[in-house]
């Protein structure tokens with residue numbers, strides 16, 4: 001499907017697909033911000049053969065060689081030339097914490113005092129990396145810790161891929177990141193050029209080679225940008241978090257600009273265009289979004305759209321003004337949706353003890369505990385105090401891995 005074919009569905013959109021201009025740092029270009037196409041164009045400009053782009057991609061992503069001197073199928077003079085033009089800078093890891101449940105949280109230095117987090121989440125059949133797209137977020141959702149921090153800046157593609165590479169380089173032998181979710185800090189569709197450029201880099205067969213079906217972009221509902229998710233053939237998750245306009249506008253101000261009617265139409269268009277289901281995320285806030293009448297309203301709102309509903313009990317953070325419903329209410333809400341016939345999943349809360357759960361990420365550390373004592377909560381109580389001590393340690397940065 002071309003951009004033009006899909007674009008008319010979202011008539012409000014006036015932009016383009018991800019730009020192809022390479023990022024430039026002081027004098028050098030960051031390799032991790034280049035799609036293969038970008039690198040080909042760059043090499044063409046130097047009068048070089050374009051197949052060199054694939055060779056260099058394989059050295060860097062497959063063999064993790066970033067020293068041009070070791071790229072033995074490239075001539076010495078060309079290697080010397082490239083050294084002055086391309087750098088392989090990655091955002092430094094400021095901290096690396098491991099949860100009692102195996103979840104790992106990484107904090108990256110993005111310069112100028114800015115930092116973002118990424119979370120690695122293991123489960124039976126997959127290893128999912130949740131990455132950030134912005135420092136802070138302008139959407140100001142009232143229940144979200146990141147939303148309390150205004151947008152400081154949007155990340156570059158090289159900084160998004162940089163999060164991936166840093167985590168990848170610290171995996172244990174035989175581990176491989178299988179899924180990517182843009183559910184970290186920021187609104188990915190508020191930074192869509194860099195996000196979709198990084199999608200193209202993640203998907204490249206000569207590079208990281210993650211299938212588009214294993215990449216999910218989660219949005220709070222920036223309707224005019226949503227066609228791009230289908231155009232790039234990645235999965236769409238939508239943070240619904242309210243079963244009618246009144247409640248949704250209360251907890252997600254973006255709903256005042258793009259109300260449910262427009263949002264759900266965009267979801268329907270996505271499903272038609274891709275033959276894929278939309279994932280609706282629905283945060284359960286005690287006394288605000290967790291009523292059984294709201295479960296019914298939610299079902300009616302989404303029943304015509306091919307979808308599944310992911311219910312997420314609210315994760316606490318200081319001074320949020322919201323509470324997590326108790327387990328019994330969560331179960332009732334879930335059962336009501338099941339009874340009505342919805343495809344519903346309850347998201348298991350991961351990494352809560354290291355403050356890495358949904359909506360707990362931020363780059364501002366004032367008022368924010370690095371680790372949370374959950375030993376008295378229901379989730380924490382299945383672990384002993386000793387387990388907690390063992391797991392909440394800084395993990396040393398170690399081994400390097402191949403991506404394939």
Ligand code: SAH
Pocket residue numbers: 143144145182183184185186187188218219220237238239241281282283312313314315316358359360
């Ligand atoms: N900005 C994007 C992606 C990042 S937020 C978006 O809003 O979709 C990722 C998910 O975390 C969203 O579904 C959001 O609703 C959810 N979330 C935010 N704060 C939360 C909290 N405190 N507890 C549980 N989920 C939360």
Ligand code: SF4
Pocket residue numbers: 137138139140141144145146147148184185186187219220239
């Ligand atoms: Fe931003 Fe998503 Fe948090 Fe809303 S839920 S403030 S869009 S990160």
